[in-house]
Amino acid sequence: MKRFIFIIVGVLFIASTAFADVIKIGALVSITGPTSFLGQPEKNTLEMIVNDINKKGGVNGTKIKLIIYDTKGQPATTVMMARKLIYSDRVKAIIGPTRSGSTLAIIPLIQRARIPLISMASSYKITTPTKKWVFKTAPSDSLAVERLYSYFSDHNIHRIAILTAQTGFGESGREELKKLASKYNIKILADETFNATDTNMTSQLIKIKNIKGVEAIVCWGTNPGPASVAKNVKQLGIKIPLFMSHGVASKRFIQLAGDTAEGIKLPAGKLLVAEQLPKNDPQRAVLLAYKKDYQSKFGPVSTFGGHAYDAIHMIIIALKNEAKTPSQIRDQLEHIKNFVGITGIFTYSKDNHAGLDPSDFCIVEIKNGNWKLIAY
Template sequence: MKRLFVLVASLLLIATASFATQIKIGALVSITGPTSFLGQPEKNTLEMLAEQINKNGGINGNKIKLIVYDTKGEPAQTVVLARKLIYSDRVLAIIGPTRSGSTLAIIPLIERARVPLISMASSYKITTPTKKWVFKTAPSDSLAVERLYSYLQDKNISKIAILTAETGFGESGREELKKLASKYNIEILADETFAATDTNMTPQLIKIKNIKGVEAIVCWGTNPGPASVAKNAKELGIKIPLFMSHGVASKRFIQLAGNAAEGIILPVGKLVVAEQLPKTDPQKAVLLSYKNSYEKNFGPVSTFGGHAYDAFMMLKKALQNKAKTKSQIRDELEKIKHFVGITGVFSYSKKDHAGLDPSDFCIVKIENGNWKLIAY
């Protein structure tokens, strides 16, 4: 009986020690569904980093347990899964969701439950106004708009038409395009939209084509819609230059749009042109290291995977600083300054949970099915 007691006690101690050295991190990712091209590289990146960290002994000796759920890009499903992570899995922090609409849907829950969230979506509404428990790594629409408008201004383009998706990302971009236009002396001559499931934007493009004076068309959305816009514009023989948002900064857009992608210009994070950056760029070494690791395991890299990298590595930094509770993790995230990541160089504060500025974007042009850096 005594031996049995000692054995049971020993097993309990081992189980307790194992549990105590496990850091549970949740992730909400669009692995399937229409935005799987965003979520899959995010999932790949998170799992790759967790594996690398655990192989090297974890964080302060504690192993990471990464719990990833597929939201399918659906806000209602995302809320259900966020509850599961918080109340069933009892994670210390959550990375994601992939999409802006899904992120906005769970913010009230996150704030009530007081769990640190690092979103990988871009809508400025995620962190404006600042929410105590919510951070993000994808650059805000406003930064992308400012970088694009600055480029248009340099090219003496002042009269544009906008064509935006009726999604969280597209609607947020539309607001910023309209709000920031006067700052850059931009006049919006047409304001058209398309539904997330639309595959033919010919009617909207014909309207734009018939408006006198339009010098550029700016499309704001994520695939597959913008790819249809590109193909429809080519079919209609529209010669007006077509610009896209950072929401299509993946090879998937080029694959979907085919030859119609040629010549399109957009603001992007530096990852897609890492090799073209000057040696003096502070991000270049980090970008190339991540790119090489990712492509060795999964194939062509994506800027969206970079959003996951930044979220995971900043969370790692907070945990390395001896943060053990949700509140301590939140506080450490808010203290992060000059973190050189994939999306940019992050500096959070009590008033800024986005951490980036327009200089974290560059301007690229699609040439021969690839990205060419044209403005740094």
């Protein structure tokens, strides 16, 4: 009997020790559904980095257990999965969600549960105003708009039409396009929208075509809508230059739009044109290393995978600094300075949980089915 009790105690001790040697990190990712082209590279990147860290012994001797749930890009599913990560899996931090609307849906839950969240979505509303437990790695749409508008100013473009998706990302972008226009002496001559599931935007584009003086069309959304816009512009014979948002900064857009993608310009992270960057750019080496690792395992790299790279690496920095609880991880994240990531160079503070600025964007053009750096 004593021997039996000793064995049981030993097994329990080993189990508790093994449990103590793992830190659980959750992730909410759109692996399936209409935004799987965003979520799949995020999932791939998270698993690639965590597997590599664990093979090397973990962080300070502690391995990471990554728990990923598919949100399908749906806010309701995201809330359910977030609850599971917090109350059932007992994770120490959460990465994601992929989409802005899904992120906004779980923020009240995150704040109540006091779990640090690093969103991979763009909307400025995620971190404006600053929320104690919420950070993000995707650049705010306001930064993308500022970079695009500064390009317009440099090229004497002042009269534009906007066509935005009726999604969290599209609506947030629309707000910023309108709010920042006067700062750059830009006049919006047309303000059209489309539903996320729409596949034909000819009626909106005909209205824009018939307005005199439009010097550029700006489409703000994520696939597949923007690809339909590109096709419709070509079909209608519209010669006005078409600009997109960073929401289509992946090869998926080029595949969907086909030849109609040619010549489209957009603000994007530097990953797409890493080889074209000056050799003294502080991100260049990091970008090229990530691109090489990712493409050797999964194929073409995506800026959206970069959002996951930045999130997991900043959590790793927090863990290396002996953060063990959600509160300690949150505090360490807030003190990150000059982290050279894929999306940009991050500096968080008490009043800034977004961490980037417009200089983290460049302007690219689609040429011969690929990306060309045109403004650095």
